Amino acid sequence: MNSNSGNFLGWFGIFRLGLVQTALGAIVVLTTSTINRVMVVELALPAVLPGLLVGLHYAVQLSRPRWGHGSDVGGRRTPFILGGMAVLAFGGVGAAFSVSLMESMPGMGTIVAVIAFLMIGVGVGAAGTTLLVLLAKQVAPERRAAAATIVWVMMIAGFIVTAATAGHYLDPYSAERLLMISSVISLLAFVLATVSVRGVEWRQPLPEAAARTLSSEPNATHAARADFVSALREVWAEDAARNFTIFVFVSMLAYSAQDLILEPYAGLVFGFTPGESTKLAGTQHGGVLAGMILIAGIATLAKTGPLASLRMWTVAGCLASALALSGLAFAGTVGAGWPLSMNVFLLGLANGAFAVAAIGSMMARAGSGANGREGMRMGLWGAAQAIAFGLGGFLGAAMVDVMHLFVGQHVRAYGSVFSGEAALFLIAALLALRIGNVTDTAERTAGPRITSVGKNMLLETGER
Numbered sequence: 001m002n003s004n005s006g007n008f009l010g011w012f013g014i015f016r017l018g019l020v021q022t023a024l025g026a027i028v029v030l031t032t033s034t035i036n037r038v039m040v041v042e043l044a045l046p047a048v049l050p051g052l053l054v055g056l057h058y059a060v061q062l063s064r065p066r067w068g069h070g071s072d073v074g075g076r077r078t079p080f081i082l083g084g085m086a087v088l089a090f091g092g093v094g095a096a097f098s099v100s101l102m103e104s105m106p107g108m109g110t111i112v113a114v115i116a117f118l119m120i121g122v123g124v125g126a127a128g129t130t131l132l133v134l135l136a137k138q139v140a141p142e143r144r145a146a147a148a149t150i151v152w153v154m155m156i157a158g159f160i161v162t163a164a165t166a167g168h169y170l171d172p173y174s175a176e177r178l179l180m181i182s183s184v185i186s187l188l189a190f191v192l193a194t195v196s197v198r199g200v201e202w203r204q205p206l207p208e209a210a211a212r213t214l215s216s217e218p219n220a221t222h223a224a225r226a227d228f229v230s231a232l233r234e235v236w237a238e239d240a241a242r243n244f245t246i247f248v249f250v251s252m253l254a255y256s257a258q259d260l261i262l263e264p265y266a267g268l269v270f271g272f273t274p275g276e277s278t279k280l281a282g283t284q285h286g287g288v289l290a291g292m293i294l295i296a297g298i299a300t301l302a303k304t305g306p307l308a309s310l311r312m313w314t315v316a317g318c319l320a321s322a323l324a325l326s327g328l329a330f331a332g333t334v335g336a337g338w339p340l341s342m343n344v345f346l347l348g349l350a351n352g353a354f355a356v357a358a359i360g361s362m363m364a365r366a367g368s369g370a371n372g373r374e375g376m377r378m379g380l381w382g383a384a385q386a387i388a389f390g391l392g393g394f395l396g397a398a399m400v401d402v403m404h405l406f407v408g409q410h411v412r413a414y415g416s417v418f419s420g421e422a423a424l425f426l427i428a429a430l431l432a433l434r435i436g437n438v439t440d441t442a443e444r445t446a447g448p449r450i451t452s453v454g455k456n457m458l459l460e461t462g463e464r
Contacts, residue, residue: 008138008139008140008143009138009139009140009200013138013200014135014139014143014146014147014150014151015150015154016196016197016200017131017134017135017151017196017197017200018150018151018153018154018155019154019192019193019196020081020085020127020131020192020193020196020197021128021131021151021152021154021155021158022154022155022157022158022161022192023085023158023188023189023190023192023193023196024085024088024124024127024128024155024158024189024193025154025155025156025157025158025159025162026158026159026161026162026185026188026189027088027089027091027092027120027123027162027185027186027189028088028092028120028124028159029158029159029162029163030092030095030096030162030166030181030182030185031054031057031091031092031095031116031117031120032054032057034163034166034167034170034178035050035095035096035099035178035182036050036054038099038173038178039099039102042173043099043102043103045102045106049110049113053113053114053117054117055390055394056114056117056118056121057117057118057120057121057124058121058386058387058389058390059121059386059387059390060117060118060120060121060122060125061121061124061125061382061383061386061387062383062386062387063121063122063125063126063383064125064128064129064378064379064380064382064383064386065228065232065376065379065380065382065383066228066379067080067084067125067126067129067130067375067379068129068130068133068374068375068376068377068378068379068380068382069228069231069232069375069376069379070375071129071130071133071375072231072373072374072375072376073227076201077130077131077133077134077137077201077375078134078197078198078200078201080126080127080129080130081126081127081130081131081134081193081197082127082193082194082197083126083127084122084123084124084125084126084127084128084130085123085127085189085190085193085194086123086190087119087122087123087126088119088120088122088123088124088127088186088189089123089186089187089189089190090119090123090186091116091117091118091119091120091122091123092116092120092182092185092186092189093116093179093182093183093186094112094113094115094116094119095113095116095117095120095182096178096179096181096182096183097112097116097179098110098112098113098116099113099175099178099179100175100176100178100179103175125379125382125383125386127193128382129375129378129379129382130375130378131151132151132359132362132363132366132378132382133366133374133375133378134200134201135147135148135151135363136362136363136364136366136374136378137366137374138200138201139363141364142299142300142303142308143300144310144360144363144364145295145296145299145300145310145313145356145357145360146296146297146299146300147360147363148292148296148356148359148360148363149292149293149295149296149356150296152292152355152356152359153289153292153293156285156289158189162185165185166181166185169181231373231376232376232380234373235373235376235377235380236380240365240435241365241377241380243431243434243435244361244362244365244381244435245380245381245384246384246431247358247428247431247432247435248358248362248381248384248385248388249384249385249387249388250388250424250427250428250431251318251354251358251388251424251425251428251431251432252384252385252388252389252392253388253391253392253395253424254318254321254392254421254422254424254425254428255321255351255354255355255388255392256388256389256391256392256393256396257392257393257395257396257417257420257421257424258325258328258347258396258418258421259392259393259396260393260394260396260397261396261397261400261414261417262277262280262281262284262328262344263277263280263281264277264400265328265332265410265414266280266340268410268414269331269332269335269410269411269414270331270335270336270340271336280340280341280344283341283344283345283348284344284345284347284348284351285348286345286348287344287345287346287347287348287349287350287351287352288348288349288351288352288355289348289352290348290349290352291317291348291349291350291351291352291353291354291355291356292352292353292355292356293352294349294352294353295313295317295352295353295356295357296356296360299313299357299360310357310360310361310364311357311361311432311433313353313354313356313357314354314357314358314361314432315429315432315433316353316354317350317351317352317353317354317355317357317358318354318425318426318428318429318432319425319426319429320346320349320350320353320354321347321350321351321354321422321425322422322423322425322426322429323350323422324343324346324347324350325347325418325419325421325422325425326418326419326422327343327346327347328343328344328347328414328415328418329414329415329416329418329419329422330415331343332410332411332412332414332415333411333415362378362381365377366378396417396421399416399417399420400413400414400417403416403417
């Protein structure tokens with residue numbers, strides 16, 4: 001099917017939904033970086049406190065399947081996106097307010113921070129999950145890799161713009177100034193998300209399963225929501241959905257496990273200064289963006305054949321990531337002669353290729369299996385990703401400490417952990433091959449299935 005026909009979103013519609021990710025990223029970056037730093041540096045609190053708070057916001061995202069199921073039952077994603085953004089905005093302001101409380105009342109400030117980070121986790125889970133479901137349903141199959149890149153890059157853009165803007169206005173620091181900046185950014189982010197998502201979603205009938213429930217139960221809405229457990233079991237019983245969940249967890253665990261150890265490795269083994277190691281992290285992120293843009297462009301232009309296969313790019317990205325991590329493990333034995341910056345850039349390039357292909361596959365797979373369970377599937381995979389991200393950084397750093405006890409050398413300790421991450425990526429590649437045929441089938445059939453449904457849908461706007 002031609003991507004420009006039917007009811008699929010055009011590039012402008014995809015860009016509009018990407019702005020929601022920009023707004024989401026703008027609030028999140030203040031809580032995970034700026035407020036994190038203020039707690040440790042300005043307030044001299046133990047680093048474990050913001051670490052636990054960030055971990056809490058990941059743990060709450062186990063609720064993603066619940067938000068996805070709720071949007072399945074209601075047949076609408078927009079209310080969950082806007083509701084999630086509202087909760088996220090209040091959570092962002094609450095996190096900044098907790099910092100001001102901690103200066104005089106540490107106990108009360110900590111309680112407020114816990115509540116705020118719980119809200120942040122709920123908001124990210126609700127808005128992020130249903131936004132991806134909306135993209136999966138309304139983006140043409142051949143544009144999904146590009147759409148995944150657009151929304152990811154726009155989220156990173158939200159990180160960059162907010163960090164730069166907040167950094168400019170935050171000096172000289174005061175708790176009141178931080179609260180004011182957080183409030184303004186949270187408000188602007190919510191307004192941007194509201195304007196961006198308005199009128200984009202199709203007005204569509206309820207999924208068949210939900211419609212049957214609503215027509216037969218006296219308290220229909222309650223009955224549909226109570227069906228969450230059976231819906232989760234139904235999706236988990238699908239071999240393809242279950243296997244893809246395991247793949248997402250393993251691959252994202254490998255993806256995130258080097259987050260907290262790469263810069264210390266560069267400093268301890270290669271003698272990098274703090275500034276040099278920070279630039280190294282920037283090199284990696286540049287590689288990630290380059291990999292995403294490159295693969296999305298190739299897959300979109302190719303349209304059909306091996307170069308358009310999300311399965312192929314997912315497997316290739318995992319294998320290339322394993323190779324780059326093996327290079328990092330070997331680099332310490334060579335020392336200063338190893339091209340570390342190039343190695344790290346290639347790691348980012350491979351990670352970006354894998355990530356955009358995996359997200360595109362996630363969008364393609366959401367509509368496969370039982371009808372009306374797109375949100376549940378996306379929520380399940382989002383929960384697996386959140387758990388992996390929460391565990392990855394912690395386990396990577398913890399394993400370095402454990403290996404130090406056994407080998408007593410920086411080179412061997414870090415090298416063994418990088419080798420372990422490489423092994424995880426190899427396992428992820430095998431898992432991707434195992435589920436690949438089903439993914440390709442979903443990619444080929446998603447267009448006609450959505451188009452046939454689209455004939456019975458009333459568009460809120462004329463935009464396509």
